[in-house]
Amino acid sequence: xxxxxxxxxxxxxxxxxxxxxxxxxxxxxxxxxxxxxxxxxxxxxxxxxxxxxxxxxxxxxxxxxxxxxxxxxxxxxxxxxxxxxxxxxxxxxxxxxxxxxxxxxxxxxxxxxxxxxxxxxxxxxxxxxxxxxxxxxxxxxx
Amino acid sequence: xxxxxxxxxxxxxxxxxxxxxxxxxxxxxxxxxxxxxxxxxxxxxxxxxxxxxxxxxxxxxxxxxxxxxxxxxxxxxxxxxxxxxxxxxxxxxxxxxxxxxxxxxxxxxxxxxxxxxxxxxxxxxxxxxxxxxxxxxxxxxxxxxxxxxxxxxxxxxxxxxxxxxxxxxxxxxxxxxxxxxxxxxxxxxxxxxxxxxxxxxxxxxxxxxxxxxxxxxxxxxxxxxxxxxxxxxxxxxxxxxxxxxxxxxxxxxxxxxxxxxxxxxxxxxxxxxxxxxxxxxxxxxxxxxxxxxxxxxxxxxxxxxxxxxxxxxxxxxxxxxx
Numbered sequence: 009x010x011x012x013x014x015x016x017x018x019x020x021x022x023x024x025x026x027x028x029x030x031x032x033x034x035x036x037x038x039x040x041x042x043x044x045x046x047x048x049x050x051x052x053x054x055x056x057x058x059x060x061x062x063x064x065x066x067x068x069x070x071x072x073x074x075x076x077x078x079x080x081x082x083x084x085x086x087x088x089x090x091x092x093x094x095x096x097x098x099x100x101x102x103x104x105x106x107x108x109x110x111x112x113x114x115x116x117x118x119x120x121x122x123x124x125x126x127x128x129x130x131x132x133x134x135x136x137x138x139x140x141x142x143x144x145x146x147x148x149x150x
Numbered sequence: 151x152x153x154x155x156x157x158x159x160x161x162x163x164x165x166x167x168x169x170x171x172x173x174x175x176x177x178x179x180x181x182x183x184x185x186x187x188x189x190x191x192x193x194x195x196x197x198x199x200x201x202x203x204x205x206x207x208x209x210x211x212x213x214x215x216x217x218x219x220x221x222x223x224x225x226x227x228x229x230x231x232x233x234x235x236x237x238x239x240x241x242x243x244x245x246x247x248x249x250x251x252x253x254x255x256x257x258x259x260x261x262x263x264x265x266x267x268x269x270x271x272x273x274x275x276x277x278x279x280x281x282x283x284x285x286x287x288x289x290x291x292x293x294x295x296x297x298x299x300x301x302x303x304x305x306x307x308x309x310x311x312x313x314x315x316x317x318x319x320x321x322x323x324x325x326x327x328x329x330x331x332x333x334x335x336x337x338x339x340x341x342x343x344x345x346x347x348x349x350x351x352x353x354x355x356x357x358x359x360x361x362x363x364x365x366x367x368x369x370x371x372x373x374x375x376x377x378x379x380x381x382x383x384x385x386x387x388x389x390x391x392x393x394x395x396x397x398x399x400x401x402x403x404x405x406x407x408x409x410x411x412x413x414x415x416x417x418x419x420x421x422x423x424x425x426x427x428x429x430x431x432x433x434x435x436x437x438x439x440x441x442x443x444x445x446x447x448x449x450x451x452x453x454x455x456x457x458x459x460x461x462x463x464x465x466x467x468x469x470x471x472x
Binding site: 011014019030046053065066069077115 | 229244248251263274285287298319320
């Protein structure tokens, strides 16, 4: 078709770099893996653009194989993430930072997050209906 | 001489730098004051990149509009994915990115791949992600989602990488070798002498120049002789040929001795004589089951092994001590 090659190449490069930045920056294991899938999307777009440019099917075949491998990788990675979650009950990757090199400083959470999750107090309902004639025992008034 | 080393310019880094600054400001962190600034900067970066792209080549109008829509929404969804603190919303943003990328697949004449990618990625993989999120993060956003690791280094590295990639791709496209020929053809009434001399001075790689000269000689021999100028239709056709040659001038042709397909010849039109995208499924099927048969079989085996591996990893046997 008439779409120039470099348009898609630049978009694919942008998607790849955004995926790489997200993978390096986020701490949730699932978000990190989604960013890796974003990188694969960029590469797939690259392949399809070249396939259209040169007019043969090799790029599209490879994209199909990329999708297949991504599906396998997603299954196994999610299984591993579930095992890691079972071990520490959290999806935070910085819980595993004991695996880092000896000279690197650990990641410490110093600043608290701005809005902590507050539980709403259970509603206190007033007493409904007719009160009985004789006096209630103390402590039962709403 | 054909420039083998593309020249990087500072403007290539501008969109990347602004975009990465926006990403840095938008990343989830305890201090959320600069998110609006980051959003505006991000939109500016996307707009700037789109404007720089439009300066590169001229594209047919409807395809340019479609491409910019899909590309802008894909970039928006990608930034949403990497800066969203809620992982479920991140998964939905990823599905959105996949939808837009598949739109561009269709623009490139790959409708089967577009449909297949949407079904497999946005349909199956994202749903699996959402299931895992539901299984593991039932209390909503955890404290891990509100923070980042090494944002400055990541964004700086990302800006460098993206700027370099954009610079290389743009520098590769900008070959000024054909400028004189194009300018000669664009004038009001170019004479054959002008075009001939411009062709002679063309400093392009040998193969496209040969083809253009051949085409020019054919046109001259078929033209009505004597008046020294060619009919408009021929000129327009020649202009299109020059544009085509300019676009493909920096292509690296495969060496003559390499065999791209063991069955010989271009694979795209073997199954049917239809051009893309109508013949896409037929051509893809033909390529898959003739050239890439081993790859298809191995992909099936890979899927089987991955399924068994996934079950083996997650399976909790009763006898294993917790």
